[in-house]
Amino acid sequence: MGKIKSACALCCLFIASMHAFAQAAPSPSKTLAGSNAEAQIESYIKSSWRTLSRSMNECGSLIDTKVTNKPVLYLPADMQTPDAVRDTERRCGIRVVALPRKIEKVGDLNPAELEQQGLLFLPNPYVVPGGRFNEMYGWDSFFIILGLVRDGEVPLAKGMVDNFFFEIDHYGALLNANRTYFLTRSQPPLLSSMIMAVYEAEKSQKSDRAQWLATAYDHAVRDHNFWTREPHLAGTTGLSRYFDFGKGPVPEMGDDPHYYTEVATYLLTHPGAGTEYLDTRTSEKKQSAPVFELRLCTVQESSAPERCGPTQRVSLTQDYYVGDRSMRESGFDISFRFGPFSGSTHHYAPVCLNSLLYKYENDLAQMATLLGRSDEAHQWRTKAAERKTAMLKYLWSEKEQMFVDYDASKGEQSTYHYATAFYPLWAGVAEPEQAQAFIKRLSTFERAGGIVSSDRETGMQWDAPYGWAPLQWFAVEGLRRYHDTADADRLAEKFMSMVLENFSRDGTIREKYNLDTRSTQTAVTSGYKQNVVGFGWTNGVFLEFLSETHPRAAD
Numbered sequence: 001m002g003k004i005k006s007a008c009a010l011c012c013l014f015i016a017s018m019h020a021f022a023q024a025a026p027s028p029s030k031t032l033a034g035s036n037a038e039a040q041i042e043s044y045i046k047s048s049w050r051t052l053s054r055s056m057n058e059c060g061s062l063i064d065t066k067v068t069n070k071p072v073l074y075l076p077a078d079m080q081t082p083d084a085v086r087d088t089e090r091r092c093g094i095r096v097v098a099l100p101r102k103i104e105k106v107g108d109l110n111p112a113e114l115e116q117q118g119l120l121f122l123p124n125p126y127v128v129p130g131g132r133f134n135e136m137y138g139w140d141s142f143f144i145i146l147g148l149v150r151d152g153e154v155p156l157a158k159g160m161v162d163n164f165f166f167e168i169d170h171y172g173a174l175l176n177a178n179r180t181y182f183l184t185r186s187q188p189p190l191l192s193s194m195i196m197a198v199y200e201a202e203k204s205q206k207s208d209r210a211q212w213l214a215t216a217y218d219h220a221v222r223d224h225n226f227w228t229r230e231p232h233l234a235g236t237t238g239l240s241r242y243f244d245f246g247k248g249p250v251p252e253m254g255d256d257p258h259y260y261t262e263v264a265t266y267l268l269t270h271p272g273a274g275t276e277y278l279d280t281r282t283s284e285k286k287q288s289a290p291v292f293e294l295r296l297c298t299v300q301e302s303s304a305p306e307r308c309g310p311t312q313r314v315s316l317t318q319d320y321y322v323g324d325r326s327m328r329e330s331g332f333d334i335s336f337r338f339g340p341f342s343g344s345t346h347h348y349a350p351v352c353l354n355s356l357l358y359k360y361e362n363d364l365a366q367m368a369t370l371l372g373r374s375d376e377a378h379q380w381r382t383k384a385a386e387r388k389t390a391m392l393k394y395l396w397s398e399k400e401q402m403f404v405d406y407d408a409s410k411g412e413q414s415t416y417h418y419a420t421a422f423y424p425l426w427a428g429v430a431e432p433e434q435a436q437a438f439i440k441r442l443s444t445f446e447r448a449g450g451i452v453s454s455d456r457e458t459g460m461q462w463d464a465p466y467g468w469a470p471l472q473w474f475a476v477e478g479l480r481r482y483h484d485t486a487d488a489d490r491l492a493e494k495f496m497s498m499v500l501e502n503f504s505r506d507g508t509i510r511e512k513y514n515l516d517t518r519s520t521q522t523a524v525t526s527g528y529k530q531n532v533v534g535f536g537w538t539n540g541v542f543l544e545f546l547s548e549t550h551p552r553a554a555d
Helices: 013-016 036-051 084-094 137-148 154-171 193-200 208-228 251-257 257-267 318-330 349-369 373-392 419-427 432-439 469-482 487-507 536-549
Strands: 072-075 097-099 291-294 312-316 464-468 513-515
Touching: 036 137, 036 312, 036 487, 072 084, 072 154, 084 257, 137 154, 137 469, 137 536, 154 193, 154 208, 193 349, 208 349, 257 291, 257 312, 312 513, 349 419, 419 432, 419 469, 464 469, 469 487, 469 536, 487 513, 487 536, 513 536
Parallel strands: 072 097
Antiparallel strands: 291 312, 464 513
16 A cells, blocks of 8 residues: 655644534424425425436446546446447447456455446446435435435336345445445445335336335345344344445545545544554554654644654554444444544444344345245344344443443443434334433434434534434434324424525535534535535435425425
8 A cells, every 4th residue: 555645734723623513593494385495495306316317328427526537337247238338338438347257245356456446337227316426325325215206206216226136136235335446335224125115105016016025025135144244243242233344545535635644633633532543653564554644733833844743654553444444334424423533333233233224124024924925024023023132232221311332342332422323213123111211312412403413523524513314314203103293393394494494595405414503504624524415315305304294295
């Protein structure tokens, strides 16, 4: 791995930028129904499904601003080049290349083996999140599919689910996204929820519905197995963890080449915070990871560099990079939830992942029942019951009165309050008394614009004061499941009205919002610093909330 150098003379500015937003926010709109702005935003979302649609026949689908090489389209090793792809190759001036060998499982092909990173072929059109995210993502697609189904775009939604089956068949798993550098990891397991959303939307088409469900069930079983075997097991807890099969820095940070330098700078200037991620013995051994040369200065010293401290050579440990990559499989990139920059993600049994798998196992039981496989349905219900027992043992905190993550390497619960605490309500894991106890703690997460990611401000986009559509959805649907309709409606209205107010101002829908200021203004200090326009999952969640709170308007 090559050497990376950085002067990083103003590291103190990076540190000082971890600030708080403390602005009193307006109350959400009393109603959204019937407003001109509401009609405009529904029209915007409807048209955005086409704007954000991609296919292998379009030149723009190949573009990847994260990696600036000339586009390459990769086909499965055992697949003949379709005529439409040959046409795309001619029209777009791209290269079409077969992968060097057949992939049976994640880890069979190291992306570093490829001469150049590129797009992985998918047979059907799909909707991308927007902006720099110009490919089909794992968990984004669930919320996009909810919106597509709600908007009557069922064939497009079904085609996306079929694309995931193609990924499982040809790329070893449902991938983080269909780029070659994502061949080492998946994303939060929501495939069964996607399947059931499409299956329910196709009730009138009974002829091939059962056959499709049988195919879907077989792929869902394979996807579930991915998460319930090594190395995705969290010690001896019986629970699962996130884990990426790759090594070293991730290629997709290519458009932010200073990210890992910023991580090293923070760790070097915060003794005791993630010191296990930092290696200062770079001259004692051959390095397999980047080496950063840092010269640290105060603001006063930055105007006179000769007064700064000496240059220090440091690198980040391989264990940190495993955690960094695993964090990206979790979808929560980046927060301090699993240590600074979530560098210990792979050591935890997370609330979110295990809630999703509990829901997954119940979905598989439902599918098996619909297919007449009663014995298999019983087995899935048993697996779900076993997971629930383990979750109640390791993840429920009597002290915090909420579900928390569990550090399997240290044998202790996390004290980091995170909005994934709502997932067990959505999945139905929580006992009624646990749900009621947690509902009394809504103030931990509730802000002017809805549910904040965490109650800690770290400068990262997945911590306070930022809120994201998926977390609003899990929270609202979780509260509804335990019959707390009043809180659910209030939170949905807060989020919808905030999205609508910002849309009225600038005509866009964004990936995240500042929930204190109820605005799209963000000040992320490290990692993904943009607030991307689009935006697939915000579109989908907005439509779902609108349908639930104002059904006449939405329908």
